[in-house]
Amino acid sequence: PCRRPSACATLPVELRVACQGISDRDALSKPDPCVVLKMQSHGQWFEVDRTEVIRSSISPVFSKVFLVDFYFEEVQRLRYELHDISPAHNGPRDTDCLGAMECTLGQIVSQRKLSKALLKQGNTTSKSSITVTSEELSGNDDYVELSFRARKLDDKDFFSKSDPFLEIFRINDDGSGSLVHRTETVMNDLSPVWKSFKVSLNTLCSGDHDRQLKCTVYDWDSNGKHDFIGEFQTTYKEIRTDLEGRQMQWDCINPKYQMKKKNYRNSGVIVLNHCKIIKMYSFLDYIMGGCQIQFTVAIDFTASNGDPKNSCSLHYIHPYQPNEYLKALVAVCLCVNSTITRSQVSHDFAVNFDEDNPECSGIQGVVEAYQGCLPKIQLYGPTNIAPIIQKVASSASEEMHTKEAMEYFILLILTDGVITDMADTREAIVHASHLPMSVIIVGVGNADFSDMQMLDGDDGILRSPKGEPVLRDIVQFVPFKDFKHASPAALAKSVLAEVPNQVVDYYNAKGIRPKCLSDYDESTRPFSP
Structure with a gap:
């Protein structure tokens, strides 16, 4: 993923958050607060991370620690949003926002402890406040x-x-x-x-x-x-x-x-x-140790996208500018192109029409396969994404049994609307959360994607229809319309933000070390209950 030049002077810092005096919006109960941290990039706000939800608290102290890199030569704008998370729904909504605070990372680092009032919509000051403390990290990881x-x-x-x-x-x-x-x-x-x-x-x-x-x-x-x-x-x-x-x-x-x-x-x-x-090893440790990123692209060719020959279609190939599918595809794939070793496009069929060899050569091969197939296909429904998740999960399952950090699978799904097999998709994601695999979903067009937010583990614990929770958060959902007027780098940064941690979390949880690295000493003191 996009890495900054090594010449930049960086300082890893931990940020802790607490809030005071949150107003009761419901006279019968106290709020269930959660703080979302966002960072500005290329004029757009993208989510970095969020705290846990603390039930029934007006002055919460969150245990979640935000880990960010401080760049001395840059102005890094941060936005802290306080949400009241109702048990009735799965995650933050605009109507649940109790207030926000904006500052720079430099302000927090220099003051070590920054307290400010939260601003409501319309920039009116509330009685609630937020306190952010920072701490520089030592070299011991x-x-x-x-x-x-x-x-x-x-x-x-x-x-x-x-x-x-x-x-x-x-x-x-x-x-x-x-x-x-x-x-x-x-x-x-x-x-x-x-x-x-x-x-x-x-x-x-x-x-x-x-x-x-x-x-x-x-x-x-x-x-x-x-x-x-x-x-x-x-x-x-x-x-x-x-x-x-x-x-x-x-x-x-x-x-x-x-x-x-x-x-x-x-x-x-x-x-x-x-x-x-x-x-604990880093994402770079695994990549340098020979771990290969297997990248699969799934494109929604359902009828709701419109006839590709019609200029109103999301799949319309304009002679002078790319459609939204191409913009999202290129933005994400270019950013990971340096680590991709295999790409394939599929949605129950190989877009290059070669079922025996659906692989494409880099981003250019993916684009050419997409553009080349449009005149040859008829769009139908429904929008089912469970089959492609299961297909990639099958390959990831084979890799899991090697018990080595050889291949990690990323599935990029581009879709224009709410999926029709939500129950099967939830089941497939819960199964995939046990595998070396991540799922990125980019919503294309102006449809209502509110139901899709449920698949993103940031909003709460995703469960299968049978009630089984995901082992780890592997899904990142981003609506493309939020980045329509931003640079491709802003979309890529938001979409790929969680992937390195997902890779590291999987291999560290399994106790799998990077290959081609010398063994390390591990001090262990186990106890029996």
Whole structure:
């Protein structure tokens, strides 16, 4: 993907977000906030990432950390949008936006902590505010995988057991705390086992193994007023200590109970189940190690596009300017052309009409195959994309069994409307999320693509019709109309923004190292529950 010249002076930084005083839009419930981070490029805003959704909170502190590169010689404009995510729908909508704040990355880096009021539509100031803190990253890029469980936590509920979750804060030099991780909530359980999680050593302790970590356990309540159960302090150095083979565990202490109750021992015990140091490789490590990107293009030839001979058709080949399909195709493919090793165009048939050899030679071959087939085909419906996802997934499944970083598959789907096989498509995406594969969908034309947003895992957890969730977010959906007047680079940047992380997340989760790289030392300290 598009890489900047090495001469640029860059600084990787972590950005943390918290909001204060969010207004209640619904008198009967509190908002469910989520912050979307956007960056301006070529005059267009594109999404970088978003936080988790925190239910029933007017002053949320998000555990999600944004990782961005700061370029000293550039003005990098950022936009933070606060959304109220209703459980009734799958993601942010314009009507759910509670306010926004714009600034430059340079302002945040120079001030280290930037607080500003959120602006409503019409640029009117709201009572809500947002605070963004930044931290420069050190050279240590190792990650640690941790998992915790608890025993005999205090019961805070009258008619059921507590619903506990654990928060880990890093204590900074000025005494403030930075949220490192918030576990999921385990419902109705006084001895919960929380899911394992990965966090960088930079995020956990700023590379200082003796830095204090404060761990707090709460009983989750639907109204957002979570009940405090207890807390303890530790360090990363202590977490890694073997202690003669014994599991690390800490008393969970409620200071008020400790002062008032004479025979008070604790409010439960927190046990470290698992601690493992993980070497995290980058996208460039895998590409330089020989991983090949297999790129497949699927083009929508349904009748809703219009007769290609008609100038109103989305497939109309104008003698002097490309149609929207060609613009999107060229913009995306040119950006990845340096890493493509195989391209093919298909939508239940090979567009070059050679089923035995549907591959095209680079972007020019893809364009020629597309233009050459239009006079020879009759457009029909419906718009089904599950078959092409399943077809690419079949190839990706064969690659998965090699257990090597040899091939990663990217499927680019260009379509003009809402798909008609949504249930099958959801099923296919959930299956594909287990494979070395990503799906990019570009919506062409002016149709209503709101239903397509559901396929993009950014908006929530996509599930199959049977309720199975995706293992990881592999879909990126972008409406081309948002970039119609922008440069091709702006579209490519938005479309391809998530691919490098998707590649890295897949191979790192599988424990697959880049080929042609020397073995690395991995420090592991496993525990048995």
